[in-house]
Amino acid sequence: MTQRDNQILRIEKLTLYFNSSQGPVQAVDGVDFVLNHNRAVVILGESGCGKSSLAKAILRLLPRNAGTFSGRIYLEGQDIMLLNEEEFRQNIRWASISMVPQAAMNALNPVLRVGDQVAEPAIVHLGVDKTEAIALVKKMFRHVGVPEDFISRYPFELSGGMRQRVAIAMALVTSPILIILDEPTSALDVLTQANIFNVLKRLKKELGISFILITHDIATSSELADDVAIMYAGQIVEVSDAYRFFEKPLHPYAKKLLASVPRLHADKEPEFITGRPPSLINLPEGCRFADRCPSRYEKCVEDPPEIETDGRKVKCWLYS
């Protein structure tokens, strides 16, 4: 198998701007990354860095004020940016790539039984009848650890953790090859969170699914990550395998971010990053992290190139 064949998703120069009265909001600005089969990449970043917009751009779930939308997205070698809306809806969205949106557990329809809600994508995308779809739902419930008899319950009869599992089952029911998870556990308790990650790990192992995990929670992201991509102000500033990243991040922002994580068994005090991320409307020239960066120098007024070292990528002049 060549390197290309192993790629499930390759994104090149993906750009998504939103129109606003003050000018374009550059939420996703020339993002590149590659995801291999049966791997999980974590997109880490703070609120407002554009990570949720990146997820929406991949699935072409664009809000009405979307402006520039360009770049290439290859799904198993096929450029899905060339598809028209109907082809995209039929063959890609939920058929090949599905998503667990942010706060999905609260997005379930309160007046429909959860079984019927989970069955809907199967009926629409796989063309199966209701009985077959319900059989599929039961199978998915087993995968995510929801008791089968919950099928006829309403969302309010389920706990938060169970509702989140139902949302994951809904993303699974069409047997996609890639699932995008947007902050899947941010509103959940510690033990529920750990349980959901156990479920995701099992899905990855047993069904061979790939994941894009979008989160701001660095500690729990390591529960699923094979690769880590750090996003800052609309751009990806570092891509690395999880082992080397959690050992020694390269980009000054990534270093600071990792140092800000409180730990149970460490004496070192966590640090914080002074200043605020720039507004995505008035982005600074050159490196976008420069005014918060402890290691900035004259070079940083120019836009840093993406530098490859040992198979890791970092967008910072320090490594040129």
Place this chain on the structure above:
Amino acid sequence: MVSASQAIDMDKNVNTRKTVLSIDDLHVWFELKRFGFGHAGYVKAVDGVTFDILDSETIAVVGESGCGKSSLMKTILALYKPTKGKIVFNDKDLSELGNKGMHWYHSNVGYVQQDPYGALAPFMSVQKILEEPLIIGGIKNKEDRIQRIHKAMEEVKLTPVNDFLQKYPHMLSGGQQQRVVIARAMIMEPKFLVADEPVSMLDASVRVEILKLLSNLQEKHNLSVIYITHDLSTVSYFSERIFVMYAGNLVEKAKVRQVVDNPLHPYTMALLTGTSEPDAKNAETFKELPPGEPPSLVHPPTGCRFHPRCSKMITGLCELKFPPDFEPEPGHLVACWLYQ
């Protein structure tokens, strides 16, 4: 059985400190009504909680949602009335305070809410938000009020103050909003602060900043603080003792280091297992977690409330008898039959 205050006495460093808040066998039950009037049982949100907080001591109450930690906090803030039990603040029983006494109590207790945006009135400027408690607190002179607002804002580092005074909450970032909430909690110069998940809505890098701010304020003013959280990893930077709460009871009470390095209660162990640290090895292993979910507080399990989920349950004991506090090591209290 050892009471919390006796346990503290054993610790030589703290036995000279005065008790600020003392809670004795506190029960907070909410009545469930059927069709609006028939009695249908109680939600036993807080069910027999006892502890003391000393002068300038920080305590973390850790537990999952629905364990009763918010009800405990709201009862301490005198927003709920206890069903049974006593809360004593500076030697005064809260139930015996009249209107005037409550006024005094509320000006001595600061409250930092969880969601800063929800806690700030969207139609009030920062100045108005901070001025309100001063007006209620009886500071008549406008000049004095402005001066105190400036001082409080400088303390929470909302500087330059004049840039922020006329701003509305939506114009501020999450971290700045939380600073306004903290300034409001501190403006009456309380001796005691209740912080309900003060950083759970904030980004990682801002989270540490706010925790450090709170801990600086605590040291500077010798505040006693109850820090309520579900996130064990932030606790060690901020608290002296941890109370672990499960289904309305405190199951383990000890110093932070004791709990983190040597957890005794099976539920505490599970919480520690569930807490992740950034490490790529995490992705390779499955975590061993207790099955099931926390019980209903209307019909909690008999005996130890954790026994249906506990892997170390002693049959014939745990499901029948409620465990009292045992003290296997000095100052480390645990309500579990494994340590009798």
